[in-house]
Amino acid sequence: MGGSFKLLTVWGIDIKVHVTFPLILIWAAIQFGYLAGNGMAGGVFGVIVITLLFVIVTLHELGHSYAALRYGVPVEQIVLLPLGGVAQLKNIPEKPWQEFVIAIAGPAVNFAIALVLYLFARLFNLQISSLDTLLNNFTSVTFNAVFSYLFVYNLFLGLFNLIPAFPMDGGRILRAFLATRLDYVRATAVSATIGRAIALLFGLYGFLGGGFSLILIAFFVYIGAGQERETVTTRSVLRGLTVGQAFSRQTQTLRPDDVVQTAVNLTLSSHQANYPVCDGDQLVGLLTYPQLLQALHESGPETAVSVAMLTDLPILSPTSDLIDAQQLLRDNQLTALPVMENGRFVGLLTTSDIGEIYSLVSAAPDLLPRRQHEPLLPTKH
Numbered sequence: 001m002g003g004s005f006k007l008l009t010v011w012g013i014d015i016k017v018h019v020t021f022p023l024i025l026i027w028a029a030i031q032f033g034y035l036a037g038n039g040m041a042g043g044v045f046g047v048i049v050i051t052l053l054f055v056i057v058t059l060h061e062l063g064h065s066y067a068a069l070r071y072g073v074p075v076e077q078i079v080l081l082p083l084g085g086v087a088q089l090k091n092i093p094e095k096p097w098q099e100f101v102i103a104i105a106g107p108a109v110n111f112a113i114a115l116v117l118y119l120f121a122r123l124f125n126l127q128i129s130s131l132d133t134l135l136n137n138f139t140s141v142t143f144n145a146v147f148s149y150l151f152v153y154n155l156f157l158g159l160f161n162l163i164p165a166f167p168m169d170g171g172r173i174l175r176a177f178l179a180t181r182l183d184y185v186r187a188t189a190v191s192a193t194i195g196r197a198i199a200l201l202f203g204l205y206g207f208l209g210g211g212f213s214l215i216l217i218a219f220f221v222y223i224g225a226g227q228e229r230e231t232v233t234t235r236s237v238l239r240g241l242t243v244g245q246a247f248s249r250q251t252q253t254l255r256p257d258d259v260v261q262t263a264v265n266l267t268l269s270s271h272q273a274n275y276p277v278c279d280g281d282q283l284v285g286l287l288t289y290p291q292l293l294q295a296l297h298e299s300g301p302e303t304a305v306s307v308a309m310l311t312d313l314p315i316l317s318p319t320s321d322l323i324d325a326q327q328l329l330r331d332n333q334l335t336a337l338p339v340m341e342n343g344r345f346v347g348l349l350t351t352s353d354i355g356e357i358y359s360l361v362s363a364a365p366d367l368l369p370r371r372q373h374e375p376l377l378p379t380k381h
């Protein structure tokens, strides 16, 4: 994920923090210190509370990761974002009950911590403040307040993630249950529909006076459900296909000293919109359609292609999995990637190539031979 830096490594998993994290700490210092009228002590309190909340999120993600590793599922990394964390798993387990255990392991960590804190409070006679008191009162800079924040936040994180809608853990738990009866794509579709229904209820309740944050959550859940369904459907259609089956071999190339106008002419007179740039038989860059538009807009049609093109690109091979290639395009926000075979440029894989093979194979699933070893679906928790 762009814009994050590594904090530490646990069980071989890199734990990264998004660059906005320091901003949140500064916000906390101002909110709890200056705005609440607590000065320096309040600021320190705010930073401690927010840091502890992030520690809780990390433990939640480590819960997922621990369960995943137990089933032999590699965890690529854990990224801590401003609004929570994501553990990126290399693939999801084929057995529904493994997905169930991995999904529930996160909230389970929160409930376990909450229970320990509760017992601790009982033992030492500590008062746990309610969420309302905490949110409306930034002035209590005490150990008790820190303790209450931790307790309430653990309960909240555990319960919130059990809502049976993607992208929350509850959505995956629901799918795992459904997948014991239905195939994976169908189970995802049904849980996505349930998730959207829940989102609509949230939204409605928000509009009827439940508050703006509910509307925001509803929106986020509605989008999340759709994305999960789309990802799973696309992946099931493209599963086992290779870049070699989809990429365009007849590709017009440009030279670095060509001007953008040449690309414009080619685009208007052909189906091509992305251009590999070759110096002799050496691939030196790629002029994608968005790059072409940007160059036209910013410096006009006489701009040299070498100035407008992208360099330092990921390279595909005809034997690459199409699913991985699609992910690579998406991750790099690109519309095309060059395909090389034995160090030689052989063509271009574009998002429209993927769209074409997708609709063809959707219409006739047995149209093309599929590779036996099926890439599994990567997932985020």
Ligand SMILES: [Zn+2]
Pocket (backbone or CB within 6 Å): 060, 064, 106, 107, 161, 169, 381
């Ligand atoms: Zn989770």
